[in-house]
Every structure is written in C-alpha cells, then in structure tokens.
Amino acid sequence: MIDMSGGMCVFIGGKQVGVECLRTLVEAGIRPALVFGNPDDDGADSWHESLIRVSEDLGLDTLPRKKLDDEDIIEKIRDCRPEVIFCIGSTQILSKEVLDIPELGCLNWHPALLPKYRGRYSTVHAIFNGEEYAGVTLHWMDEGVDSGPIVLQERIRIDRDDTAKSLYERCTEAGVKLFGQFLDIWLSGGDIPSEPQDESQATYFPKGLPNDGVIDWSWSGERIRNFIRAMTFEPFPPASFEFGGKRMVVVDEEYFKGFE
Secondary structure, three states: OOOOOOOOEEEEEOHHHHHHHHHHHHHOOOOOOEEEOOOOOOOOOOOOOOHHHHHHHOOOOEEOOOOOOOHHHHHHHHHHOOOEEEEEOOOOOOOHHHHOOOOOEEEEEEOOOOOOOEEOOHHHHHHHOOOOEEEEEEEEOOOOOOOOOEEEEEEEEOOOOOOHHHHHHHHHHHHHHHHHHHHHHHHHOOOOOOEOOOHHHOOEEOOOOHHHHEOOOOOOHHHHHHHHHHOOOOOOOOOEEEEOOEEEEOOOHHHHHHHO
16 A cells, blocks of 8 residues: 555646545545645635635645746645646646656546547537547646546446536546546556557647537537537536627526526
8 A cells, every 4th residue: 555645646626526536535545745726716606616725624735826837836846756746627737847747647637538529628529529428538648738648538428418517517527436446546556557549539629619609500400409508518608699780699498597
C-alpha cells in the first residue's frame, strides 16, 4: 500500500465533477498538498458547487483564482513534489513546466470516448451528430489537447431523450466512479493502465456551439431534433432561430412551470 496521507498529490479542478472527485480523494484518506480552483470560482453559488468553498471546508491548503502559468505558483507545486497531479474539471491549460513536475503524470478527466471528441462541448456535439454512445475518459496529459495515453474509459449509451445537460450529468457520475477505480489501483500499488490514443480516430471540436446555436431549417427533422436536445443545457442559451426580425428560442414546456 502507498501512504498518501501526507499530501503527495495536487488537485486542480472545478465543476461538479471536480468537487465530487475531490471529496472521493479525501474520503480515501488522501489530502492534496495544494488545491487550485478555476479562475472564475469565487466561492459564490452557481449551477454547480464551488470547488474552492468545498476545499476550504475540508481544511485543505486552497489557492483560489490563481493562474497556473505564474512562476511562483509553479514553484509552489514543484515544492510539493507530487507523485500525481489531478486535473478534473479544470478550465486552465497546464504548461509543460507543470506537466513535467509529477512523477507519474497529470491525470485529466474528459467527458468523451477519446480519441473522439477532443476539445470543448463534447456532449453537445455527440448528441448533435447523432452518436449512439458517449463516454468518459481518464488519461495522462501531454502538451496536446486531450491527446495523452488513456488510463480508464467507460462507454455511455445516449438515450433518445437525452439532452446535453442530462448526458453531461451522467458523464459526471460515471467520471467520479472511474476516478474511484483509479484510486483503488494507485493506492494498492498496482500497475496503472496506459494505452496510447489512436490518432487516426481522433476528432476535435473547438470552443463554440454547433452552427453558433442557430437552427438551420434546411436540416432534416431528426437533425433539428438532435440540435434542440444538444442545445438544452441550462443555464446556457437554448437553440434559437429568427422569425419576423426577432430572435426566438426553443425550450421545453417544463421550463415555464417555475413561472406559474
């Protein structure tokens, strides 16, 4: 068994997946030497819990709203001599200086079946493209975008009534379980799986919504339906279209129940 109670890891993250994985880490008896939240995490209430607030409540050494490319921050991480850096739900890009610090590497969570759907809004694009499956991947980070070796992966069927939000929530739940599986392997001293990604199968989507979030009425009915589902991810803007010089949006009738 590896004794990690002394904090030989660093946690970088945000969103609900980061919050739940941090809790899982602490419940396993592992207290990160440092915790970094996303730059926009000010501890205020939002559509997910604040990782900064949760970390502080857990009594962890927490550094809110810090840029990970600052030399003093890189030196703080280096001084921790972490065996692994967890990057779960983070919006910051890690420099090569940071990637080279941990002995094992930097472990990232991505809500897609890598090497497909690298980049942003993977659940949105998967639904819009009519995929049958999405998934979650834990992988070692390199200098590319979601391109490092795969450690663990789980496939998730996309239901016909899934929206981007419901699918993302299921990916979050699956990701937390996958993170727990990694901890079991790591803490037992077992061999951690590592499989290079097949670059010939890689797809990438940059930050931005399909067709800028606007319905194209020349699409087939099924594609429009998929688009509306893909764009249903509160609190982000829903699918829209122009009518009579005005911008219209498409939302489920459930949305209006809060106004009755």
